[in-house]
Amino acid sequence: MPPALARLLRKADLPEPKGPRVVIVGGGWSGLSMAKYLRLQNPGFDVVLIDRQPAFLSFPLSNAWLADQVNMEFLSHSFFEAANRHGYRFVQASVLGFDRTSRKVFTDTGIIAYDYLVLAPGIEYDYSQIGIEDPVIQEQLYHRYPGGFFSSSELLTIKRKIQAFRRGTFLLTVPSGDYRCSAAPYERACVMAALFRRRGIRGKILILDMNNEITIMKDAFERAFHELYGDLIDYQPSSLLAGLDLEKRTIETEFDEFTFDDAIIYPPIRASRLLEEAGIADPHSTQKTARTDPFRYHLVDDERVYVTGDSRSQPFSKGGHTANSEAQYVAEVITAHALGREVEWRSPQTMCFSTVAIDPLRAMSHITYYRYDEATKDFAFDRIHSVEKWDVTGGQASIAWAEGMFRDMFYE
Numbered sequence: 209m210p211p212a213l214a215r216l217l218r219k220a221d222l223p224e225p226k227g228p229r230v231v232i233v234g235g236g237w238s239g240l241s242m243a244k245y246l247r248l249q250n251p252g253f254d255v256v257l258i259d260r261q262p263a264f265l266s267f268p269l270s271n272a273w274l275a276d277q278v279n280m281e282f283l284s285h286s287f288f289e290a291a292n293r294h295g296y297r298f299v300q301a302s303v304l305g306f307d308r309t310s311r312k313v314f315t316d317t318g319i320i321a322y323d324y325l326v327l328a329p330g331i332e333y334d335y336s337q338i339g340i341e342d343p344v345i346q347e348q349l350y351h352r353y354p355g356g357f358f359s360s361s362e363l364l365t366i367k368r369k370i371q372a373f374r375r376g377t378f379l380l381t382v383p384s385g386d387y388r389c390s391a392a393p394y395e396r397a398c399v400m401a402a403l404f405r406r407r408g409i410r411g412k413i414l415i416l417d418m419n420n421e422i423t424i425m426k427d428a429f430e431r432a433f434h435e436l437y438g439d440l441i442d443y444q445p446s447s448l449l450a451g452l453d454l455e456k457r458t459i460e461t462e463f464d465e466f467t468f469d470d471a472i473i474y475p476p477i478r479a480s481r482l483l484e485e486a487g488i489a490d491p492h493s494t495q496k497t498a499r500t501d502p503f504r505y506h507l508v509d510d511e512r513v514y515v516t517g518d519s520r521s522q523p524f525s526k527g528g529h530t531a532n533s534e535a536q537y538v539a540e541v542i543t544a545h546a547l548g549r550e551v552e553w554r555s556p557q558t559m560c561f562s563t564v565a566i567d568p569l570r571a572m573s574h575i576t577y578y579r580y581d582e583a584t585k586d587f588a589f590d591r592i593h594s595v596e597k598w599d600v601t602g603g604q605a606s607i608a609w610a611e612g613m614f615r616d617m618f619y620e
């Protein structure tokens with residue numbers, strides 16, 4: 209057997225755990241916060257965080273980075289530094305699957321046994337929801353016109369595309385459903401328009417929104433599109449995609465056909481395929497999320513396996529701040545479970561900043577909590593606080609917010 213294959217079947221190189229081992233799959237906002245708060249809640253836990261990437265790169269504030277308002281050092285941070293500071297172990301590996309009977313996680317660097325498993329692998333694109341079923345075309349679409357909401361390397365492509373754009377139509381799509389970071393596609397349109405203005409580009413940003421209207425801070429984004437970027441942004445709501453020709457660069461909606469010179473195509477999303485491949489996805493769920501207890505986050509038939517972050521099944525806004533505040537609560541739930549106790553449910557908090565203008569950075573913000581509605585048996589928005597005007601104070605607050613979050617996950 210080739211050594212690389214044999215490695216899959218042996219135990220990963222980790223010291224024997226000194227306490228119950230919690231394995232966390234995914235070192236994004238959810239997994240990183242979970243690892244830190246599990247160790248804080250219960251220093252006896254042996255926590256292992258696994259991510260396939262060598263370093264963390266933040267999506268929040270990445271739109272500001274596209275316009276050089278923050279640099280790469282601001283967005284990227286070391287998993288190892290976080291692990292050393294907070295007393296857990298970071299393993300750079302791809303998780304291939306897990307077995308709930310023997311409580312083992314299979315990775316490309318070996319097998320890791322767990323007492324508790326937290327799945328925080330984030331999202332994937334679901335091109336089939338816009339009628340593109342052929343995996344070869346999906347791959348081409350992903351490489352040529354990445355959406356910039358799944359992997360950090362998409363962001364590098366997008367920045368290069370924006371810098372190279374000279375004239376014509378730059379297409380942006382906004383997906384339907386509970387997609388990752390509601391405000392970010394509209395924010396990106398504003399940032400791109402500001403950059404085109406700065407460089408005197410004769411072009412248009414065509415936004416084809418699969419929703420009937422702007423999904424968050426509607427009045428404010430409409431105002432920004434008209435007042436600041438009326439000559440650059442063409443916003444088209446209710447634009448369900450009906451066809452796409454990559455060679456001719458045309459896109460069809462129910463009633464129209466548009467040509468474009470370049471594009472960022474953000475399709476609807478789904479939970480990571482890891483859940484479906486492990487047989488825990490609910491076949492009735494559009495986003496292929498797992499069947500979990502809505503208050504405790506564990507699988508309905510397994511209190512040792514938890515699903516958090518953007519892969520969760522609860523309809524909370526998919527945001528880094530949501531994932532961070534949720535992880536603090538779920539770390540308490542797991543700690544309590546290990547001690548045979550219970551903790552009372554509390555809502556995650558969503559906080560989202562949106563850059564609207566640059567030079568200097570001007571932003572607006574949105575904060576929300578959730579409550580459980582006994583009548584509908586589902587979660588609904590509770591308190592909402594929106595600052596729907598963009599200014600320099602909002603821009604500075606967005607930087608301070610991100611600094612505070614990075615400090616929490618990496619340095620404190």
Ligand SMILES: Cc1cc2nc3c(=O)[nH]c(=O)nc-3n(C[C@H](O)[C@H](O)[C@H](O)COP(=O)(O)OP(=O)(O)OC[C@H]3O[C@@H](n4cnc5c(N)ncnc54)[C@H](O)[C@@H]3O)c2cc1C
Nearest residue numbers: 234236237238260267303329330517518526527528529561
């Ligand atoms: C442009 C943009 C702007 C945004 N702005 C904001 C904002 O202002 N505020 C806010 O709160 N949120 C914002 N967000 C949303 C935020 O980035 C996400 O909600 C957050 O990243 C979700 O965290 P997560 O840990 O669930 O998923 P992720 O951050 O995607 O992390 C998942 C991790 O799992 C790893 N992984 C997946 N599968 C495997 C596997 N099989 N093996 C090993 N590792 C694996 C991945 O490498 C990844 O590191 C923004 C997003 C974008 C794209």
